[in-house]
Amino acid sequence: MTKNVSLNDWITEIQTLCTPDNVVIWNGTQKEYNDLAEDCVNNGKAIRLNPKKRPNSLLFRSHPSDVARVEKRTFISTTKKYDAGPTNNWVSPSKLKPIMTGLFRNSMAGRTMYIIPFSMGPIGHEFSKIGVEISDSPYVVLNMHIMTRTGSRILDMLNNGSEFVKCLHSVGYPLKPGQIDPAWPCAPMEDKYISHFPEDNMIWSYGSGYGGNALLGKKCFALRIASNQARNEGWLAEHMLILKLTDPKGNINYITGAFPSACGKTNLAMINPSLEGWKAETCGDDIAWMRVQNDGRLYAINPENGFFGVTSGTSEKSNPVALATVKDNTIFTNAALTDDMDVWWEDLTEEAPNHLIDWKGKDWYRGSDIRPDHPNARFTSPLTNCPILAKEYEEPVPISAILFGGRRPTTIPLIHQSYDFLHGIFIGSIMGSQITAAAIDANIGKVRRDPFAMLPFIGYNIADYINHWLDIYHQSTDALLPKIFFVNWFRRDENNKYIWPGFGENSRILKWILERTKDYANYKPTPIGMIPDVARLDLSNLKISKGALDTLFEVNRDAWTEEINSIDEYYKIYKDTLPNVLKNQLHLLKERFKI
Numbered sequence: 001m002t003k004n005v006s007l008n009d010w011i012t013e014i015q016t017l018c019t020p021d022n023v024v025i026w027n028g029t030q031k032e033y034n035d036l037a038e039d040c041v042n043n044g045k046a047i048r049l050n051p052k053k054r055p056n057s058l059l060f061r062s063h064p065s066d067v068a069r070v071e072k073r074t075f076i077s078t079t080k081k082y083d084a085g086p087t088n089n090w091v092s093p094s095k096l097k098p099i100m101t102g103l104f105r106n107s108m109a110g111r112t113m114y115i116i117p118f119s120m121g122p123i124g125h126e127f128s129k130i131g132v133e134i135s136d137s138p139y140v141v142l143n144m145h146i147m148t149r150t151g152s153r154i155l156d157m158l159n160n161g162s163e164f165v166k167c168l169h170s171v172g173y174p175l176k177p178g179q180i181d182p183a184w185p186c187a188p189m190e191d192k193y194i195s196h197f198p199e200d201n202m203i204w205s206y207g208s209g210y211g212g213n214a215l216l217g218k219k220c221f222a223l224r225i226a227s228n229q230a231r232n233e234g235w236l237a238e239h240m241l242i243l244k245l246t247d248p249k250g251n252i253n254y255i256t257g258a259f260p261s262a263c264g265k266t267n268l269a270m271i272n273p274s275l276e277g278w279k280a281e282t283c284g285d286d287i288a289w290m291r292v293q294n295d296g297r298l299y300a301i302n303p304e305n306g307f308f309g310v311t312s313g314t315s316e317k318s319n320p321v322a323l324a325t326v327k328d329n330t331i332f333t334n335a336a337l338t339d340d341m342d343v344w345w346e347d348l349t350e351e352a353p354n355h356l357i358d359w360k361g362k363d364w365y366r367g368s369d370i371r372p373d374h375p376n377a378r379f380t381s382p383l384t385n386c387p388i389l390a391k392e393y394e395e396p397v398p399i400s401a402i403l404f405g406g407r408r409p410t411t412i413p414l415i416h417q418s419y420d421f422l423h424g425i426f427i428g429s430i431m432g433s434q435i436t437a438a439a440i441d442a443n444i445g446k447v448r449r450d451p452f453a454m455l456p457f458i459g460y461n462i463a464d465y466i467n468h469w470l471d472i473y474h475q476s477t478d479a480l481l482p483k484i485f486f487v488n489w490f491r492r493d494e495n496n497k498y499i500w501p502g503f504g505e506n507s508r509i510l511k512w513i514l515e516r517t518k519d520y521a522n523y524k525p526t527p528i529g530m531i532p533d534v535a536r537l538d539l540s541n542l543k544i545s546k547g548a549l550d551t552l553f554e555v556n557r558d559a560w561t562e563e564i565n566s567i568d569e570y571y572k573i574y575k576d577t578l579p580n581v582l583k584n585q586l587h588l589l590k591e592r593f594k595i
């Protein structure tokens with residue numbers, strides 16, 4: 001046992017409730033990792049990839065019903081319904097705890113219960129927080145080992161009395177004596193619960209083994225619980241990448257960016273700038289914890305220690321850095337397997353191999369009309385695998401600009417800047433992404449509003465969340481805080497083709513953004529914010545027509561009248577709690593359009 005009384009009591013309580021066969025404390029050594037990986041291979045839970053092609057790497061295949069985060073089974077459990085707000089599923093703790101206690105009872109029978117002490121953020125750093133995950137899933141242990149700082153160093157801090165977030169996880173598949181364990185045990189959908197108890201700093205996750213449902217340091221802790229801690233303690237826990245940019249003169253700036261899923265966040269975090277002399281380095285691709293420091297600037301740090309990225313769409317063209325990142329010491333989940341025991345996913349190569357084993361373990365031949373990998377297949381790699389990892393990745397870095405963005409075929413220009421921080425909060429609140437035909441049919445063409453890309457991750461009432469951004473504003477001033485921008489790489493022409501080339505060419509926009517943070521004059525005011533003076537945008541060596549540029553920077557009054565109506569409609573979710581800052585900013589926008 002440990003020397004932390006509350007940790008010991010909790011371990012005993014969970015052991016008594018879940019009745020595992022064994023209890024193991026994870027010390028975080030490479031040997032433990034290698035041994036557990038080998039066990040998974042020997043028990044048929046994982047496939048070892050060809051060590052010559054992909055050293056020290058594994059492939060896991062999940063159960064077909066357990067392939068992604070399950071938002072409809074994700075709960076914020078607070079005493080008062082108001083505290084979960086209109087964007088979260090709410091059940092009171094007095095109702096949810098007995099239900100879940102019933103599910104957890106004996107849920108680890110026949111299994112090993114792992115105790116994983118972990119730190120979100122560098123160990124001992126003032127920005128960091130400690131958690132302990134108790135899980136009966138070796139897959140979770142291996143992934144947490146990569147995604148967080150785990151092991152005995154954290155245990156030492158716990159032994160010295162550190163507080164911690166209690167993260168309990170079970171796959172929800174107890175084994176009877178002699179019963180064979182499936183490769184990916186999990187519970188049926190109606191028994192899955194991903195529950196957060198912010199009043200107790202506690203997470204209970206039952207029934208799923210996949211990603212954000214089960215690696216509790218990530219979305220559950222570093223966003224949903226941390227957003228509550230951040231509100232109480234005066235900082236921000238955000239769904240943002242952190243990028244370091246160095247210009248040809250050697251000036252260094254850091255930016256963060258929030259984008260809904262499928263909007264190129266990991267690609268931007270690993271951008272390869274096309275502009276000569278520019279250098280980009282990665283600090284983080286998914287989560288930023290940010291605080292205003294004594295100098296009045298907002299500083300960000302990545303609380304994670306790894307990447308849990310989507311493989312789909314990752315290619316030499318879209319993201320060569322990600323390909324280099326996954327070259328070894330990586331766990332793949334739900335990718336396809338090649339004949340020479342390597343992984344493959346859609347878009348990795350222009351043509352698929354002739355034969356693969358698909359993510360369900362079945363033979364697959366080129367030309368088949370089903371895809372061989374799952375669209376949400378993932379890689380888990382250590383940050384240190386990234387060839388352009390910034391040396392400051394374990395330090396809080398001062399942020400010059402915050403980018404918000406979404407996938408919008410019309411209406412929103414390639415880039416615009418908010419007039420000030422409060423206008424920036426408004427822009428964050430109305431962010432959204434177009435639902436494509438491939439997604440949910442009923443909503444084709446509609447915009448799914450995803451404020452601050454945090455819709456599934458704000459762990460409390462969204463009205464309070466917006467007001468908390470206002471509190472952060474009041475900790476400093478416009479002059480010192482990051483400037484706020486909205487980017488839209490996804491504007492389409494009348495033939496439905498993307499107009500902007502994207503990827504490395506986005507560096508042209510990043511250059512303008514950084515110029516704007518120094519307040520160079522190069523801008524044009526519009527009712528929605530400031531856009532570049534196109535004549536002075538760096539378009540050197542880029543073939544793009546005048547007509548295309550006109551469309552990219554168009555602010556169309558009719559389209560915006562429709563957009564404003566849609567914002568009015570969307571703001572109804574707040575009922576009578578719409579924050580004044582949003583009311584005022586919407587009013588100012590209407591005034592600027594004379595609507």
Ligand code: OXD
Pocket residue numbers: 069211212261286308
């Ligand atoms: C993620 C997500 O997995 O945003 O990062 O869903």
Ligand code: MN
Pocket residue numbers: 239286
């Ligand atoms: Mn994410």
